[in-house]
Structure formats: C-alpha cells, structure tokens
Amino acid sequence: MSKLFTYEQVAEHNKREDLWMIIDNKVYDITAFVDEHPGGEEVLIDEGARDATGPFEDVGHSPDAREMLVKYYLGDVDPSVSGLI
Numbered sequence: 633m634s635k636l637f638t639y640e641q642v643a644e645h646n647k648r649e650d651l652w653m654i655i656d657n658k659v660y661d662i663t664a665f666v667d668e669h670p671g672g673e674e675v676l677i678d679e680g681a682r683d684a685t686g687p688f689e690d691v692g693h694s695p696d697a698r699e700m701l702v703k704y705y706l707g708d709v710d711p712s713v714s715g716l717i
C-alpha cells in the first residue's frame with residue numbers, strides 16, 4: 633500500500649531546498665528537480681507545496697515530463713481528506 637499524505641503535510645514542504653508537489657493526487661518530492669526543470673525553478677516554487685495538477689496540465693507537458701515524475705514519487709494524497717483545498 634502506498635504512503636498517504638494530507639494537504640497539510642505537503643504544504644510544509646514549501647521551500648526551494650525542500651519542495652513537494654501534488655499532481656493527480658500523487659505526492660512528489662521535487663527538491664532535486666528544481667534545478668533541472670526546463671520551465672525554470674520559479675514556477676515550481678510558486679506552484680509547489682500544493683496541488684499543481686491544473687498548471688501542470690495547462691502547459692501540455694510531454695510524455696517524457698510525465699515519466700520524470702516517477703522517480704520523485706513519495707505516495708498518494710490521503711483520500712479521506714482530499715478535496716479540502
């Protein structure tokens with residue numbers, strides 16, 4: 633079973649040196665990726681620490697970009713508290 637996180641837990645990881653992000657109800661630790669993002673670090677810091685599914689999809693990220701997410705995966709958003717924010 634995957635690890636579950638609340639929105640509050642994700643929101644604590646809101647810094648460039650410690651940055652999490654939710655995409656499609658999955659939680660990612662993207663700290664190591666901030667330097668590598670072709671779209672720059674600013675958007676990741678702005679959209680990080682919360683659900684960034686909308687902005688991520690709006691950009692029309694490639695299959696390669698989606699594949700990159702795999703190695704940053706931590707777990708899922710706790711479904712019992714999802715949808716609160």
Ligand code: HEM
Nearest residue numbers: 662670671675679684687688691692693694696697700701
């Ligand atoms: C950890 C999550 C993310 C990953 C792995 C990722 C990965 C990538 C990759 C690989 C590209 C190059 C184009 C492509 O292959 O699609 C890209 C471009 C871009 N990304 Fe992300 N991205 C992430 C999150 C975001 C978020 C949340 C935003 C917010 C708007 C964003 C904005 C952009 C923009 C604007 C570009 C275009 C850069 C350009 O071509 O000038 N990305 N991203």
